[in-house]
Amino acid sequence: MLTDNFVKNESLGVKIKLLIRKILGREKNKLATFAQKFYQYPSIKYLSKLEAVKHKFTESQLPSYLSAENFATTIINMLKERGAGTSVSEQIDYSFRFNTCQIQQETLKQLTNLYNDSGRDEFLFQKKLESWFDATMDRASGWYKRKIQWILFLVGFVIAIMFNVDSIAITRKLSADKTARDKVISMALQSRDSSQSSDYILNSKFYDSQPAKYKTLLAEADSANMVMGIGWDNLPDSEIRFWRFTLKAKLPYHALNPLGSNFWGLVITAIALSLGAPFWFDLLKKVVSIRGAGVKPEKKPVLEVEEKSTNFFRPSNDVLNEIYNPIIPDVAEEARKELQTIAGVWSVGLGYIKSGSEKIKAVEVNVQDISVQRNAENKLGKEFKSLPVNYIINKEPITNDLAGGAEVGNLTRINGFGVVSCLLRKNESDKIFFLSCWHVLKGDTIWRANTGKTELIANGNDDIIGYLVDGALTDNFDIGIGELSSPESYSDFNKSQNISRGWRMVTVSDAMNETEVFFVSKRSFKQSAVIYNDKVSKSILYADGNNYMLKDLFSIVRYKVDGTIVAPAENGDSGAVVVDGAGYPLGIVVASDSKFSYAVKFSNFMGENAPYSDYKVLIL
Structure with missing residues (x-):
C-alpha cells in the first residue's frame, strides 16, 4: 500500500504525459512543440488546472484522465485554428500542407495519413484519431509500468529494510513454530471480531477521535511484529561519530550483505511490494472468489466505421479539384x-x-x-x-536577410539577421510577442518542420531576447513569432515604428493611388516608399537554395529623380513592418529584387479565418 501511494497522485498524469509525448512527438525545443501547445489548449489546460487544485501537495499540472474524444477534438481544433479557408476541410488541409502547427515530421505523416484515409471528412477523421488514441493507450500501461518498476522496487526495498520485513525469516518462523503460527491466526481472528463490532475510519484524525482504539491497534501491530520477527528492536545500537558529535542508531549492516539470507529475504519482500496491492487483491480474489469490488463492468462498445463508408463521404476528384483549384480565367x-x-x-x-x-x-x-x-x-x-504588357528588366527576388549586425535573428545565425516588425498580443495571454520573418527567426533551413534552436538574439550579440513560438512559411506568408523575455525593454517599440492603429487590408486603391508608406530599416532609418502593386505572386530564392512561390504579396517601390523605380528595402530589412501615413500596419518586408520590395499582407496571416487570427497588433 505504501508503494501504491508513492505514485498514486502523479502516476495517471505522468502516464498521460508520456502518452501524449509518444503520440505527438518528443522534440525538446523551448516552447514550440506541438505536445506543449496541446497541453496549453483550453480544453486540456483547464483539466490540468482542476487537477492542480485537487492535488495541492504535488501541485500537479497534468490531467489524470483524458478521453479519446477530447484528444481528437482538441487536435482538430488546433489544426483548424492554424489553417486557412472557409470550410473545415480547407483549414485542415492548409495546416497539414504547410505544417503551420509545427508538428514533428513523423507525427505529421501519421496525422496526414489518417486524414487522407478518412476521405478528408471531419467526422471520420475524428473517429480515426480516437481509434489511434485508444490503440496507443492500450499499450501505455505496459511501457509506463516498465518505467516505474525499478522505482517501486527500490521504494519497496527501503521499506523492507526500515521494518526488517524478511520474507524468508517469516516463512521459516511460521512453518517451524506452531505456537507463533497459532498466535498469528488468533490475532487475526481477534482483530476481525473487533473490527466488525467497531465503527471507525482510519485517517489522520483517528488518534484524536478514538485514542483508546488507536493504542489497541498499535499494541496488536507490535505484538504481530514480535511474533513474526519484524523490526530491529533486538538489534544493538551502533555509534556514529561525526566531528564532535556522537549519534546512536540501529544500523542493520548485515541486511545489505548479499551473501546473507536476510538480504535476499528483503529483496523478495521488495519484489512483492513492487507488484502493488491490486496484484495481491486480484490473486486473493481468484483464490477465494472474493467479489468485494463488484462485477467487472462491461466494456463500452466502440463505434466501428466501415471502410466502405469512406467512399460514400469522399467527393470525386473532379469536385475536389474544383474546391481546391478553382478554374478562374487569368x-x-x-x-x-x-x-x-x-x-x-x-x-x-x-x-x-x-x-x-x-x-x-x-x-x-x-x-x-x-x-x-x-x-x-x-x-x-x-x-x-x-x-x-509592361516589360521590366530586373533581378531574381531574394530574401532580405543579412550576414550579421542587424536587429534580430536566431542564436545559430544560420539564416542571418532581419528586423523586428512590431509587438503583438495573443488572445487569453498576458505575454508580449514580436513579429518578424520565419526565415529570419528559424534555427535551420528546414522551413516546414519543428526543428532547430528557438533562442532569439538581437544586435548581433548572444543576449537572449526571446524564444521562437509560432510561425510558418506557406504559399502566401513568411512570418515568425517570438515571445519576449523582457517585454518592458520594448514597451515603446510599436510607437517608434509609427504604429498607432490595428492592421488594415491592402486594396486596389492603394496601388492605383500609390499610397505612401514607411518602414524602419536595419540601420534604424525611416524609409519612404509607395505601393506599386496590391496583388503579386513571386518565386523567391531562400537560404536553402530553393525557390518558394509566395502569392498575394504587395510590392513597394521608391522613385528616383529621373522617374525610374528602385527597391526601397535592402539586405537585412526582412521583417520590417510597412506602415501607411495614418499609422496602419499593412505588411512586413520579405524579399526584394532590383526594382521592387515585396511584403506579406497582415490580412493573409491575421485576418478572419487566417492561421494566426488569435494574435493582435499591440496598441498602447
Whole structure:
C-alpha cells in the first residue's frame, strides 16, 4: 500500500504525459512543440488546472484522465485554428500542407495519413484519431509500468529494510513454530471480531477521535511484529561519530550483505511490494472468489466505421479539384504559358503601367536583361488579350536577410539577421510577442518542420531576447513569432515604428493611388516608399537554395529623380513592418529584387479565418 501511494497522485498524469509525448512527438525545443501547445489548449489546460487544485501537495499540472474524444477534438481544433479557408476541410488541409502547427515530421505523416484515409471528412477523421488514441493507450500501461518498476522496487526495498520485513525469516518462523503460527491466526481472528463490532475510519484524525482504539491497534501491530520477527528492536545500537558529535542508531549492516539470507529475504519482500496491492487483491480474489469490488463492468462498445463508408463521404476528384483549384480565367496565366520556354523570364503576373500621371492594369513581365525582353516581346507582343504588357528588366527576388549586425535573428545565425516588425498580443495571454520573418527567426533551413534552436538574439550579440513560438512559411506568408523575455525593454517599440492603429487590408486603391508608406530599416532609418502593386505572386530564392512561390504579396517601390523605380528595402530589412501615413500596419518586408520590395499582407496571416487570427497588433 505504501508503494501504491508513492505514485498514486502523479502516476495517471505522468502516464498521460508520456502518452501524449509518444503520440505527438518528443522534440525538446523551448516552447514550440506541438505536445506543449496541446497541453496549453483550453480544453486540456483547464483539466490540468482542476487537477492542480485537487492535488495541492504535488501541485500537479497534468490531467489524470483524458478521453479519446477530447484528444481528437482538441487536435482538430488546433489544426483548424492554424489553417486557412472557409470550410473545415480547407483549414485542415492548409495546416497539414504547410505544417503551420509545427508538428514533428513523423507525427505529421501519421496525422496526414489518417486524414487522407478518412476521405478528408471531419467526422471520420475524428473517429480515426480516437481509434489511434485508444490503440496507443492500450499499450501505455505496459511501457509506463516498465518505467516505474525499478522505482517501486527500490521504494519497496527501503521499506523492507526500515521494518526488517524478511520474507524468508517469516516463512521459516511460521512453518517451524506452531505456537507463533497459532498466535498469528488468533490475532487475526481477534482483530476481525473487533473490527466488525467497531465503527471507525482510519485517517489522520483517528488518534484524536478514538485514542483508546488507536493504542489497541498499535499494541496488536507490535505484538504481530514480535511474533513474526519484524523490526530491529533486538538489534544493538551502533555509534556514529561525526566531528564532535556522537549519534546512536540501529544500523542493520548485515541486511545489505548479499551473501546473507536476510538480504535476499528483503529483496523478495521488495519484489512483492513492487507488484502493488491490486496484484495481491486480484490473486486473493481468484483464490477465494472474493467479489468485494463488484462485477467487472462491461466494456463500452466502440463505434466501428466501415471502410466502405469512406467512399460514400469522399467527393470525386473532379469536385475536389474544383474546391481546391478553382478554374478562374487569368490573363496572366495564359501569358505565363506563352513565355515559359524563354530562359531569363523571372515572373509573369498582373500589374500596372504608368500612362502619364495615371496607372492602368497591365501584364507585368520581369526579365533578366534586354535580350530576354526582346525574345519575350517577339512571343507576346506589347499587348496581350487587350491588356498592355509592361516589360521590366530586373533581378531574381531574394530574401532580405543579412550576414550579421542587424536587429534580430536566431542564436545559430544560420539564416542571418532581419528586423523586428512590431509587438503583438495573443488572445487569453498576458505575454508580449514580436513579429518578424520565419526565415529570419528559424534555427535551420528546414522551413516546414519543428526543428532547430528557438533562442532569439538581437544586435548581433548572444543576449537572449526571446524564444521562437509560432510561425510558418506557406504559399502566401513568411512570418515568425517570438515571445519576449523582457517585454518592458520594448514597451515603446510599436510607437517608434509609427504604429498607432490595428492592421488594415491592402486594396486596389492603394496601388492605383500609390499610397505612401514607411518602414524602419536595419540601420534604424525611416524609409519612404509607395505601393506599386496590391496583388503579386513571386518565386523567391531562400537560404536553402530553393525557390518558394509566395502569392498575394504587395510590392513597394521608391522613385528616383529621373522617374525610374528602385527597391526601397535592402539586405537585412526582412521583417520590417510597412506602415501607411495614418499609422496602419499593412505588411512586413520579405524579399526584394532590383526594382521592387515585396511584403506579406497582415490580412493573409491575421485576418478572419487566417492561421494566426488569435494574435493582435499591440496598441498602447
